[in-house]
Amino acid sequence: MHHTAPDAPFRTVLIANRGEIAIRIARTLRELGIRVVGVRAADDPSPHGEHCDEVVDLGSGPLRDTYLSIDWIIAAARETGAQAIHPGYGFLSENAAFARACEEAGIAFIGPPASAIETMGDKISARHAVESRGVATVPGIAEPGLDDAALIAGAERVGFPVLIKPAAGGGGKGMHRVDDAADLPHALATARREAAASFGDDTLFIERFVTNPRHIEVQVLADAHGHVIHLGERECSLQRRHQKVIEEAPSPLLTEAQRAAIGQAAVETARSVGYVxxxxxxxxxxGDRPDEPFFMEMNTRLQVEHPVTEMVTGVDLVEQQVRIAAGEPLALQQDDIALHGHAVEARLYAEDPAAGFLPTGGTVLDLGWAWGEGIRIDAGVDHGTAVGSSYDPMIAKVIAHGATREEAIERLRGALRDSHLFGVTTNRGFLRALLAEPVVREGDLDTGFIDREGARIAAGGAAGEAFAVAATALQHRLPLRLGAWTDDGWRIGGAVGRVARFADGEGVATVRVREVDAPQANPHLEVRDVDVEVRREDGSVERFERLPLHRPMLVAPEGTWVWTRDGDVLVEAPARARRGRAAAEPTLASPMPGTVVALHVEDGAEVAEGQAIVSVEAMKMEHVLRAPVAGVVHVRAGAGEQVQRGQELATVTPMGEAA
Incomplete structure (x- = not known):
């Protein structure tokens, strides 16, 4: 039975969230001696409920009927006697109506007043609020209800290039850079359509486009007694399509004087809306003018990247949130805040960088997290967790702290190297490669770097190593499920080698293995002396010697999951990869887990090469599958159907063979 600590700010707190952030919040609540109530949709595979004292079932259905249902969340709090609700991030965390509903129900909302959420949720009103406190904003034109003519005239005064932004926007939707006045009318029309579709509001404003932009944010704390402090800044410039990938604290760009100035600007921003x-x-x-920071927006909640601030300041931000919501004054003064060392966070996503960062999915068959000095893992999955397309693709955060930025980056790369997750393709290898980039090492960052260089970085994967590791580690076990193993008498220097044929998403490879020295009888052997040749179908050849062999490896129905230093890779037998079909019947497999949102042709229709067949959507990303050849299509999925990555959605019988 749970016993509430006598000095706990609340007896019971409900967490209106899921996944890694719910687990992270629960950890602090339990440390404070607070009883933890969780909520969970009936079909949600997240393991966060295991970290709560009680879990309320929200039923099944779309998000609006579960995690986004204000009525259900309030009812759950009342039912369990929760005195406060922590919204985490996303979901209802920046919903002013939810904050008001908590107040009306007599439940503390662990977040700011509804008025602050509303003001900062509208970018035009937010600009006016911070400008009244002397905080600089990007030069632009921002007034409610501006028509296209007024925006065009304003852009001429601001000067090109300009950035069109929706007033109610977020996540980069509806944002357009315009370099020439002649392109502005069309861009405005496009931005209005996108803003209306995404936010139900087509109000736009225009800002000057900042060259070599860096994204720097400041953490603030404010109590209900008028005290406001900042806890330093985080640099979040490494992002892809406005989605953060790597965050760090402090920024490698700022001097101490610049840090103090931007911190004070953040404090004034919080004061401008009576923030709590x-x-x-x-x-x-x-990047070339770090002494001129421009206010962009305020996030009225806990941030995904808050751990890096916690690691350099030693302050538990969730504890501070809870104490502030309970009416306690801040126990910290600005002079108490000191930054110690450096921290870097990497977001581990269920996505395939080599396939254009498409979302992936599957069931976590096995995982192992690296641990050690300065390493923190905030994970939202466990053994057996199903990762699908219904929720955010971020499945864990790997954070490292060091005395210097170099040490923190090296520890983070090491933690990524020494972790593995089988069953779901992730961006682990991409993150390690990104952290090794010279501009990242040097701290010479900008928000467009990954968009410019991401494809190149992702192409440097370790598929060849994965083939070699799989063949070498399995050569004496010869599991029948791999199918294509043979002893063909291939010899180098008189020794017998083995030949294996494996496949991954890039095609089929023949792997030849010859032992140089007999392996030691040690199951934990780190390195084996081998001579391995990986020959691709295009004739390219890779050679490996003294291959690092770590234990993480798993034979599953889909093939063999192999741990490599640069990513967890699934290799499979060619017959399984091709699903036993003749080459004359090309298949269209879903590139990601998601929902079939459109069938562009009927079953049995004749299609031309490149014609759209079916569209799949996941995480607000739509992918169109097209006919690989001209022929007759056979549709094997229906509109609205939930599909898995790799699931066959259609086949095309080439025209000459359809008869």
Whole structure:
């Protein structure tokens, strides 16, 4: 039975969230001696409920009927006697109506007042609020209800290039850079359509486009007694399509004087709306003018990247949120805040960088997290967790702290190297490669780097090593499920080698293995002396010697999951990869787990090469599958159907063979 600590700010707190953030919040609540109530949709595979004292079933259905249902969340709090609700991030965390509903129900909302959420949720009103406190904003034109003519005239005054932004926007939707006045009318029309579709509001404003932009944000804490402090800044410039990938604290760009100035600007921003709680003020900074930060927006909630601030300050931000919500004054003064060392966080996503960062999915068959000095893992999956397309693709955060930035980056790369997750393709290898990039090492960052260089970085994967590791580690076990193993008498220097044929998403490879020295009888052997040749179908050849062999490896129905230093890779037998079909019947497999949102042709129709067949959507990303050859299509999925990555959605019988 749970016993509430006598000095706990609340007896019971409900967490209105899921996944890694719910687990992270629960950890602090339990440390404070607070009883933890979780909520969970009936079909949600997240393991966060295991970290709660009680879990309320929200039923099944779309998000609006579960995690986004204000009525259900309030009812759950009342039913369990929760005195406060922590919304985490996403979901209802920045919903002013939810904050008001908590207040009306007599339940503390662990977040800011509804008025602050509303003001900062509208980018035009937010600009006016911070400008009244002397905080600089990006030069632009921002007034409610501006028509296209007024925006075009304003852009001429601001000067090109400009950035069109929706007033109610977020996540980069509806944002357009325009370099020439002649392109502005069309861009405005496009931005209005996108803003209306995404936010139900087509109000736009225009800002000057900042060259070499860096994304720097400041963590603030404010209590209900008028005290506001900042806890330093985080650099979040390494992002892809406005989605953060790597975050660090402090920024390698700023001097101590610049850090103090941007921190004070964040404090004034919080004061401009009577802020209470933990919040983040985001700035855009030109890389060549770091002494001129421009206010961008304020996130009125806990941020995904809050761990890096916790690691350099030693302050538990969730604890501070809870104490502030309970009415306690801040026990910290600005002079108490000191930054120790450096921290870097990497977001581990269920995505395939080599396939254009498409979302992936599957069931976690096995996983192992690296541990050690300065390493922290905030994970939202466990053994057996099903990862699908219904929720955010971020499945864990790997964070490292070091005395210097170099040490923190090296520890983070090491933690990524020494972790594995089988069953779901992730961006682990991409993250390690990104952290090794010279510009990242040097701290010479900008928000467009991954969009420019991501494809190149992702192409440097370790598929060849995966083939070699799989063949070498399995050569004496010869599992029948791999099928294509043979002893063909291939010899180098008189020794007998083995030949294996494996496949991954890039095709089929023949792997030849010859032992140089007999392996030691040690199951934990780190390195085996082998001579391995991986020959691709295009004739290219890779050679490996003294191959690092770590234990993580798993034979599953889909093939063999192999741990490599640069990513967890699934290799499979060619017959399984091709699903036993003749080459004359090309298949269209779903590139990601998601929902079939459109069938563009009927079953049995004749299609031309390149014609759209079916569209799949996941995480607001739509992918169109097209006929690989001209022929007759056979549709094997229906509109609205939930599909898995790799699931066959259609086949095309070439025209000459359809008869």
């Amino acid at each position: 709680g933990a919040g983040t003020v985001e700035f855009i900074v030109a």
